[in-house]
Amino acid sequence: MNIVVLAGGISTEREISIVSGTQVCKALREKGHRAILMDVYFGNVEIQPANAFPENYDTDAAAAYMRGFDGNIEAAKAAQKEFFGPKVLEICREADVVFLALHGENGENGKVQAAFDLLGIVYTGSGYLGSALAMDKALSKKLFREGGVPTPGGVTLHQGETVKSTAGYNVGLPCVVKPSCGGSSVGVFIAETEEAFQAAVAEAFSYESEIVVESYIKGREFSVGVVDGEAYPVIEIAPIEGFYDYKNKYQAGSTIETCPAEISAEQTARMQEYAVLAYNVLKLENYARVDFMMDDNGDMYCLEANTLPGMTPTSLLPQEAAALGMTFADLCEKLIQVSLKK
Template sequence: MKIVVLAGGISTEREISVVSGTKVCEALRAKGHRAILLDVYFGLEGADVDEAFTEEYDIAAAAAYIRSFDSRVEASVSAGREFFGPRVLALCKEADMVFMALHGENGENGKVQAAFDLFGIHYTGSGYLGSALAMDKGLSKQIFRENGIPTPESVLIHRSEPRKTAEEYGMAFPCVVKTCCGGSSVGVYITEDEAAFADALEEAFTYEPQVVLETYIRGREFSVGVVDGKPYPIIEIAPLEGFYDYKNKYEPGSTIETCPACLSEEQTEKMQEYAVRAYEALRLESYGRIDFLMDEDGKMFCLEANTLPGMTPTSLLPQEAAAMGIGFAKLCETLIQVSKEKKFI
């Protein structure tokens, strides 16, 4: 197959996206596919679309080309240039499939997916509807509650509103402040007092105009992959310090990950059931990853859904697949296969 692995972009998760995309491209090339790595925002200058999907391909050079634009992202966004870079749409139209290795803003929020639907471009993962619903934590938590999926109590705050204390919002300390549509735990703060709460609000509002204020749940952290509507083994995430923030997600040795998680059969079935229900309630398709907390009394709380989870061999979803005997390259092919038909368009 001719495959564009789409990465980069303008979000705070640009670097992680490039890492995911590089690993996916390597895996697909090893399987004999004519995969190329492409930055959705900066594209490929001077590329001949008809000859782009060559048998020989230098993935490291492609990744270095994408990273050469890192310092230009902010200025380019400020200048208001159009989102799709040179040759991006032409290359994606020429491909049999676009593997979405994008993370965060304008990658997981449904905008790229909606554009691709209009252009008739086939891509992996959920469509625009599920992507948009899952990206907005305020909205997704409302959908969880309406569908009987337990989630921490929360309040949605807009930047234009007068500031209040945590107590006035009905929250006790510690409480969590998080950006509404962020990813990789960027813009997430656990606050212990009013001063820290006020600072966290101001910092979070530098990322987005809406912020979710959430009850803090002390307990164990888990994630459940759902592929083609079926749950994968549960993985437990145990940071050596703090919570599963950006540092603990991506710094080697900072987190102990156990898959399958040490849970009773009943707990495993219940969490997997909640994961599938969340996947269906948010109108997700093809695959996703649902994150959970479990408190000291064994009560489970669904936090959020990830429509384009990280895709390196040590990322959570690939680890869950490995526990089932599915290697990384085979998983990449599986995600392409289950993405060929979408219901929600």
């Protein structure tokens, strides 16, 4: 198939997206597909529709071309450049499917998906509605509670309103403060004092005008991939220091990841059931990754769902697939096939 792997963009997760896209493009090439890598925001004026999907292709060179725009992001945003870069929509229309390797706000919030739906472009992952619901942590937590998915208690704060103490929000200390629509734990803080809470709120508001404050769950962290409505093996995430923040997610050797997780069969089944329930409550499609905490009593709490999880060979979802005997390339192929079914 002719495939565009769409990555990059202007979110805080741009670099991780380029890494994911590079690995996916290489894997799809290994499977015999004519895959190319494109930056959703900056495009590539050198690509011509007539030969957009060549038999021989240098993926690393394409990634280097994308990184060449890294210093131009703020200037491009200030100039109010339109979101889709040169040739992006034109080439995506020529593809059999677009593999979305985007991460962060303008890749996972449903806007790209909605545009593609209007244009008849086939893409991987959830549709615009599920993407928007999952991206908004305040809204997804409300839907979790209404749908019977256990989630930490918390409140949503909006910029400009008077900030109370943690006791006023009934969350206690320590607590978690995070942007409502962020990703990769960017702007997430664990506040252990009132002073730290007030500072965390101010810092989180520097990222977005809506933030979530929730009770801190002390315990073990897990993630469960859901592909085509089926839960994958549970993976445990144990940072060597601190919590699973941006550094611990992407710096090699910072986190110990165990898959399948060393928990009981009953706990595994229950967490997988909650993952599928969360997937359905948020109206997700094709694939996603659902994150959990489990306290010392064995009580589980769903933190959020990620509709376009990281896709490097060492990312969480690929590790879960490996536990099922699937190679990284096999997983990339499967994500395309389940997405084409819709």
